Amino acid sequence: MxxxxxxxxxxxxxxxxxxxxxxxxxxxxxxxxxxxxxxxxxxxxxxxxxxxxxxxxxxxxxxxxxxxxxxxxxxxxxxxxxxxxxxxxxxxxxxxxxxxxxxxxxxxxxxxxxxxxxxxxxxxxxxxxxxxxxxxxxxxxxxxxxxxxxxxETGESGAMTLTVSSFGFARGMPPIADLVFDMRFLDNPYWDEALREKTGQDPEVGQHIERDPGFAPVYEKIRDLLVDLLPRYASQGKSYVHIAFGCTGGRHRSVFTAERMARDLRDAGFSPTVRHRNLASRAADEIEGERQGD
The missing domain is CATH 3.40.50.300 (P-loop containing nucleotide triphosphate hydrolases)
Incomplete structure (x- = not known):
């Protein structure tokens, strides 16, 4: 080093x-x-x-x-x-x-x-x-x-290390990520007063996101893409893969999507580590922006 x-x-x-x-x-x-x-x-x-x-x-x-x-x-x-x-x-x-x-x-x-x-x-x-x-x-x-x-921090020598993370675009892009997916096209739970202080780890927020008609078809395409790509990366000797999901503040849509994707990737035989960069950040109007601009 x-x-x-x-x-x-x-x-x-x-x-x-x-x-x-x-x-x-x-x-x-x-x-x-x-x-x-x-x-x-x-x-x-x-x-x-x-x-x-x-x-x-x-x-x-x-x-x-x-x-x-x-x-x-x-x-x-x-x-x-x-x-x-x-x-x-x-x-x-x-x-x-x-x-x-x-x-x-x-x-x-x-x-x-x-x-x-x-x-x-x-x-x-x-x-x-x-x-x-x-x-x-x-x-x-x-x-x-x-x-x-x-x-x-992997006990299996030669295994590909996989990280799935969430982040907020308003607080900057992740410095190291191989694949970045922008989830800001989904309806933002921040604008629901009952959900504003909750996060993507709360069931109510997840239900709100899943009700968006754009979520299921896009999520399924991303999941299928990753399940196809990851073995190909491994076969080419790629040791580290970081998949990042972003939304405006990094507390709702990106968190829920990262958690769900990590679960589905585990079901597909992978062993991702999950990290939420901005989960502890306070929701704020100046971060989330105007409803139309979000």
Whole structure:
């Protein structure tokens, strides 16, 4: 694992440690092969998965040499290796460093912006080569933690990790989603005073949504599409799939649809994780907008 300083690499490593991984940060690159081979480890003793973090501060950090070394390791039959890059927009990194008043490792007496630009140029070959890239520009720390758990909290090696989520368009698009479905064409329960403070997890809200004549035919098409697509993704080696349903505020239509879709996908043999980004957000007129514009 590598990435831009301030993008969240340490946070991601902490999550993996909580999941039972062995984690090492800023490990000398020249010792990587020796660490992975671990001649002192008994071959018949299971070992925890290992996460190794490195960045521009790491001794012996030369991107071309790192790529060559990791390629050699990935070619070994006894190792399953994933290379991850944690990225973030430069302005957001600058804001984070200004808030914490920490010194950027590549600023060297220069403005933070110049240090960020120098590091991005240095790391670009690694970003292009990485199998998994996580952009944390619009992510809070807890969102990054949840995403890393979605990627790696699976007990079945090689299984595709499937996430079904809900969100509110008024609060921004999800930063990472493979398939996004807009449910704003459905009648909005928000405009029913009795349902306004409820959510898509309440039966009354679900009944309201299901009464919309547009719900059943569209939902069935989406469900059939996903049941057909997901095995095809898996056969192509896609390890992570995130399906997101959006509505205006992220509390009613998207929540109900995500919950129901997750249930139907389980019935079809999949094992989705469900996340509701804006479920705890307060319903508000300024978010939901005018009835005609919703």
């Amino acid at each position: 590598t990435g831009m300083s301030g993008a969240g690499k340490s946070t991601a490593l902490d999550v993996l440690e909580d999941l039972g991984w062995e984690t090492i940060d800023n490990f000398p690159v020249r010792l990587l092969d020796r660490l992975v081979t671990d001649p002192g480890h008994a071959s018949d003793t299971p070992r925890a998965p290992l996460a190794i973090g490195f960045d521009s501060r790491t001794r012996g950090f030369v991107p071309a040499e790192i790529i060559a070394l990791v390629k050699d390791l990935a070619a070994r039959a006894d190792i399953a290796l994933t290379f991850m890059f944690i990225d973030c927009d430069g302005d957001e990194i600058e804001r984070r460093y200004n808030e914490t008043r920490r010194r950027h490792p590549m600023s060297d007496g220069r403005p933070v912006k110049e240090g960020i630009a120098a590091e991005r140029e240095l790391l670009e070959p690694l970003r292009r080569w990485a199998e998994v890239v996580i952009d944390t520009s619009a992510m809070a720390s807890n969102e990054l933690q949840a995403h890393v758990r979605d990627l790696f």
